Amino acid sequence: MIGRAVFGVALTSALAAMALASKPQMVNDLAVRDGMPQKLSDYGFFQGNAGDQRPVEQVTSYRLNTPLYSDGAEKLRFVYVPSGTIAKAAGADLLDLPVGSALIKTFAFDQGQDRRLIETRVLLHRADGWVALPYKWNAEQSEATLALAGGRVDVTTPTGEAISYRIPNKNQCKECHGLNGAVVPIGPKARNLSREWLSAMVETGRLDMVPEGADVLPQWENRGSASTAAVARAYLDVNCAHCHRPLAGASNSGLDLRWEQDDPHALGVLKRPVAAGRGAGSHLFDIVPGRPDQSILLYRMASDEPGVAMPELGKATVDVEGTEAVRKWIEGMTP
Template identity: 35%
Template sequence: MKKHYLAAALLVLSVFTIFLSCDSYDSAEYKEVSPVVMDLTTVPYPKLSDYKFFVGELKNLEPAYKVLPYDLNSSLFTDYALKKRFVWMPEGTKATYTSDGEILNFPVGAALIKNFYYENVLPDNITKIIETRILIKKASGWIFANYKWNDEQTEAFLDMNASTVNVSWMHNGKEKSIAYKIPGNLDCVTCHSSHTVYTPIGTKPQNLFKDFSYTGGAENQLEKWKQEGYLDTYSQNTLATVDWRDTTKSLDLRARSYLDINCAHCHKPGGACDIMPENFSFTAIANPTALGICVEPHDFVPNGEKYIIEGQNSNNSLMYTKMISIKKEEMMPTIGRTIVDREGSGLIAEWIDTMETPCP
């Protein structure tokens, strides 16, 4: 009888030991894996959901594991559309830092995801996502993938042909209506080219050096990227742009930050407009000549403006004229907007009108 009890006890002990061993093994070996699907031989996929960047209802844009939200100090004006940005990189890869004013060097397989949406869309005051643009880094370089959302807000479909979406919404208490333009591939190439190589625009340390409110609390974005294994290093003394809407910052910094994010991707060496004298890069535009101050224009002059920027006279400055125009042959930028950025153009007018020195 004792032998039976002893055998039973040994059996129970063995099973318990095996259970503990398995549990310990599972705890030690379990590692969460990003669900993102990124087959570089088949992207771009026909639907946004195919990438599995988001969990739950697609329209909620709830990022999946290792899909990291981010923001920029100042945002490119796109007919007042709001934006939600995300980044994802393959496991074991990271971006590398070159300088504050240079685009981070992203690894092959990386994806930058930008969603364009409006709040208070009429008639029901709802939030409506219009499009999602994805930049994907292949071994041969970056490719573009634009996705147009359906009216039901359940899915977005690949659409590389320029199209429009009618949108009416409340903006600062006033109704606005536009035919929002989703860019085609040629539009993407125009703005995203540097020395004939396709490249992102906003993901420079100077634009990312800011706190972001993550689920676990606010943290500097570059530090967060480093902790997540998405960035090798960055400068603790980053020369950063500012939020141009922040009136606690100097007018000069705000104006230069606005010009950098809205204009410098074309108006810089290697950009689409590098035949012009202007260079609006934040790290370069302390130079009055590069800014176009008292520099005669080299292109079409609608109203006989003598200078690109005439100090103390925004109304006679070609830059301001182009910013407040919606004529295709006059306006700048020619892509990305159909209406005037009243607040942004107002900032530039104030900056010009308060310059210390007039032009001769």
């Protein structure tokens, strides 16, 4: 009896190995659609050595023109659209990803010669809405484990700062990803995705068409060739507007930093703070045209002190490049 059971196991694993060899590895749709998988490998998003972050065939990597600043972490972004479904263009805003889709984002820092993966955040589109879950990588870089309560990891940023890097807890995911009480993606907006990538998604049958209004945010590394305003507005849209917009985390501030907002007052120009507290420094307005050093917006971006620093979550250090871009924009405004 025991002998037969052992034989059975051996046969099963042999069959499984054959199946692997002959068929591409598939994403585990059950894990995407239900429960709280304890390990990142449960989803089957990656093949081979997990630390290499090599996606399976159904999972596509992407990048954003202007990315969110996260203490200089390198980010590896992936999208999964299940077979038999298709993402739909929805204008310049978020791609309409079908139920069963997933967005995967891994945060990494260089450690000497090696890349060290810190955490992977997954957004899962389930029948009753999106769910956000954080996974923390082990020291061996072989697996990431669900970290509902988040955590802290000592890292050294690319600029050489030693920081206590914060992995957000599940609720903190929603603080940024919350819109009108529900969790939504933030990153993959058509305006912040390249036309080439979108076209490739269409060609592989994962997207119905290239959305209108796609690819308008400047590419951050080429920002020298874009207008000062476009660079700063793109930065604010990507780094701030998930909270500072109607129906989101900081809606009560009345500040709306979305790309499409064109009312200067809503963008903070000569707008007084509401609940900034000491975050206002000694300043009177969010933005004073021509006076970056009198503008609360820049003051808070340039701070690394909890209670003052903005964004409140997702970073511990000041983004020198982003701060500079916003400074130039405010400097150039006519008083």
